[in-house]
Amino acid sequence: MRTKDRLAAALREVAAKAKPDNAASYEALARRAETGEFDDYADVHLCGPTALYTELCALGFTKFARRVAAGEFDATLEESEEWARSQTDPETLRIMSAMGIGPDRSNDQ
Secondary structure, three states: OOHHHHHHHHHHHHHHHOOHHHHHHHHHHHHHHHOOOOOOOOOOOOOHHHHHHHHHHHHOOHHHHHHHHOOOOOOOHHHHHHHHHHOOOHHHHHHHHHHOOOOOOOOOO
C-alpha cells in the first residue's frame, strides 16, 4: 500500500473514534493525504510530513503528530526509488550522484 493511502487510512481510523468536530478535521486531512499532498516527494510543501505535523499540532492532535514525527508515514524505499528514477533535471541528477543516492540501476538492462 502506498504511503499516502496508509496515511489516509490511519487518519480515518482515528476520525472514526474522535468527537464529531475532531473527526471532521481528521477526515479533511485524510482527503488531502489521498492526493499525496503530505508525501515526502510531493511538490506541494517543502517537506510534506513536516507540513502535516505542523497542521496536526495546530489542531491539538499531538498524539497523531508524534506518529508522523516518528517516521511512521515516511516514504517507502520503493517510493524513494520511483522518485529517483523520475528525475530528469541534470543538476538534480548530478547532486544525487555526488551524494551516492541515485536510483539503483543494478538491474537495468
